[in-house]
Amino acid sequence: MILIRSNIMLLTFLRVGTILFLLARSVVTDNINGFNFVYKNSNDSQLLGAREIQPDGQVFRTNETLESGVGHTFYSRPFRFKNSTTGDAYSFSSQFVFGMIPKDPQYAFHGMTFALAPSKAVTEASTSQHLGLFNRTNDGNTLNHIVALEFDTFKNLELGDIDSNHIGLDINSIVSVFATTAGFYDDNGVFNNLTMASSKEIRAWIDYDGVRKRLDVTLAPLQMMKKPGKPLASIPQDLSPYLLEEMYVGFTSATGVLVQTFYVVGWSFQINGKAQDIDISKIVPLPIKKKSTKTKTLIVALGSSLVGMVLILLASIFAFVLYQKRKRKFSEVLEGWEVQYGPHRFSYKDLYKATKGFKESELLGKGGFGQVYKGTLPELGVPVAVKKIWHESGQGMKEFVAEIATIGRLRHPNLVRLLGYCRRQGELFLVYDYMPNLSLDSLLFNSKSGVILTWKQRVKIITDVAEALAYLHEEWVEVIIHRDIKASNVLLDAELNAKLGDFGLARFSNNGTEAQTTHLAGTLGYIAPELARKGKATTGTDIFAFGAFCLEVVCGRRPVELQGRNEAVILVDWVLDCWFKEELLKAVDPKLKGDYDIEQLEVVFKVGLLCSHSCPSVRPSMSQVLKFLKGVEPLPEDFDAVLEIREDYSGRLGDASSSAYFSQIQYNTASAPITEAFNSSGR
Template identity: 50%
Template structure:
């Protein structure tokens, strides 16, 4: 037994010592500098963008838009104890400099990363920092931990400013973030500009016993007395036994050069700090130019100006209609159309072809040359809140969706500031024009009950497809009457995916900003900001009651007791007078059983408690049955619920 104890103790000591040897130091990024590096210098894995200068400087990105730079330690490290699976303590120190292409305008940032692979397949540049993409951001299956040094404020991900440090877990929505700063020896906090171009040192320390992560930064060689960011964190659900460590940087429409000047890492130990006076210097971004050369170049430029004007005049028209193809567009699918095609299809985007407009811009009717197909062209305005992110999201989501009750995306185009999406043309317009009328406007066209019921069944089927039947979960986030379009046979098709969120089945959707339309917004969104399939169900409930009643969810001109549609319908239902809520324009011509089903389903979906609402699979089953007796009794709203 004594020998057994001795052997176990010796084995534990051996494992501990072995794990502590998982360390390396790069004072200059040369083949011979990495402690423990291979003889041929292959201890680092760099993608094609990354460059190592002769001085030993590692440059992750250049002054070029939409780049991704990856630099990883080639060998995976053992992050978990082989006995109990606990995550080891680790420490890393690195020196960096960020030089923006334009002063004070960063683009975008970089991150220290622990990832299951050095590939990070499918990752996008810009706000995704080369870590994730629109489809997998927020998914628990990513197993990615990162500390971001971000120089662009991204409102979609809730960034606090354009100069912050954040802790990211499987997401670009930081679990914790602070403005870049450091503490001096007297305890005073000092601001630190990440994109100043100066050398900055960062320390990332994880305490595996106390389960706390500390991030410290400074423009000096010595470590400040306290971290700028300290966050309780258990990494055991995030990290695999073996993981890769490294860095990821990206640029967007604006670019920055991200430099790594030195790097040290230690498992179960303290990574040594770097002396910033010894690290390699980065190239000057504003080298002085020879005065004589400038004069000669200026004279030459003047001589060439006349010829250039003539050439520019000739090429202006062609360049005016030229399309810009960027890397992110190549990942979205083969549906790109030329601007010239769309301009011809819409007859120059003339007002006579205008189908409608809103906060996003304008929608035009068009006929594609060659095929003769009628389409609707959504031209997003420069002032629209639906910018490049929503534009890409709509392409990436609806472009791959296939369902008879979804508006089909035919293609897209981007030309300078013009963002265009091309859809199937819906000759009967949007549903709201048939349901709601303004006193000052023309009378609305009649929509029969049979048509209304078929439209609701179609929209319910589309939402079931989005929530459960597609390869990912899609939350539409803007289900409302104006986003239900009607084809030639008055079938309802759900459209406008500009606010859609995609995540994997079984994952937890990330918290984001509240988005949607008043009256269709689930009450929990104002508290949590987290859109779920349940919030889509609530929106469908508001839509269903609107279809029955021919009224908007909120009628500001109605009597106080009738202003909120769901409250009014609920009172009428309790009083047994639910038939009185039916749209009077139907003239009593409707199927009583079907109307009762819709009213019950609409009230269930509109319940204040998300857990009480049915799923869209339940809703489809109730509507397909068409029997009110098969629909469960509508549960009463909680008396003390504060939505």
């Protein structure tokens, strides 16, 4: 009997009968192209780590080092799956009997897979939704050469699952290329649902026709004596491009938030032939544990005496007081509409423990919208950053959490990954990946850090942030406006790669024109003029903030600096003044000590000034900014004239006409000079 166990606090386990090691096994057949065996003992013993099945039926522990929470079982030797001459995949067939036992019958979680893999050592596999097959880095990589059939009992919105009880064909990715609800067809061709996490044995048939290039999957209850005439799914799919000549066959699973146990009690497999039928008369019932009666017996025994009753009463009162105190301490808001965001929600109790009770020693930084703490979550096993902010609970909370869950699906190398959220009373917690070098702000302005960023590092950081914004504005399925671009929200990993973070203020926009909010948000010095007037955030207001950010990185000065009691220097205006006075080098961060590329310096300054232009329509898009920074496209020839328009914008052009006029401006060498367009407009 083979078991793969998913438990949040334990490794995934593989179980086999203890008598197996006394050679009391039942191996029906084993040949070069297949095998068939059934284990008959239900008095299982737990074995940790990865396992492999030997041709004689014994199961051995391997020396593989798996991530905590991942388990798998593979047949010890590979099978030849392809014709070396034609490159076509052979036909193959497999039968097995499996069962899923959730700890709580009301809740089921991530399932298991039947997998074909190039190696029986899937050491880089991750937990939870990756089912012990992939991780966030290699998911979708064509070099995986993994074909798997998932038996999933959880609806994961991030992966686009159809329901919480389905089978799916996974090719090199945990996102299924085909999925259908689990069930079977009876003799009359009527479909019947089949709940996989029912604590009952289920038979599965997997048949691949190498000639027709078709994969048939059939399920049925164990008590159904014969294979249904109609398969559950008949998938037209050529597996030849994805399989190597030799592949291993087995099962995988991984830990999840809820406890669920998986059994495979009989298994047969055959290349170029039909897998032998499993003798179901030899299948023993799943070891469903009965509830212990020891507690009830103890209560009855204590209740028989007055002393026992008094002790129980005192213990109950004490336990109730502790429970109420603990309940108040870890109480949080949880409403019915949040069920669909389950994978993105963390419990307050877990975050409290991870940050050592939000101790001051774990504090990474403070900002206008909250505090950030370092913590380690047992489920993830890696450091995380927990931002604690206040959010007004009300009608907007449901929409806000929906946006947070969607933003959690963003995947880009220059975005800090938002792992999830938690809300409790008037507090909201956002959980991000932890960045060891903290924020760019701390390196630019904290002399105690001892780090002075070089010119190349600064240009790389600016380009990284531009890549992230181009993804948010133009490349994802919806336009996302960040609304709070600044140095303190740009985090640096161990290699000083920049990652844009803190999506606490981010909003979706209406085709990029304006975000659905009327509240002014942002940081002084990064706020565009039209945002201050109208309070409407757009991609253009993000680009203005990016321009101020560029100048901040090059100059090593904050966007707004106080001089004296009542005077403030605006960085954008100061750099603009230096430009017209031809004293641009005066604006460069003196810590660079002249170690920079003059031509590249001029490009970055121009990009910063152009993006922070007071007229929104003059600002380039982020894809254009990337072309400027990478030297793919030159900046406007009459750049000085573009900056001079800044002075005339508010007085000479009204809001209604500005958009139509400036839409004529295009940033390429073929476009007419901007001054000509300005003069020809008749203004």
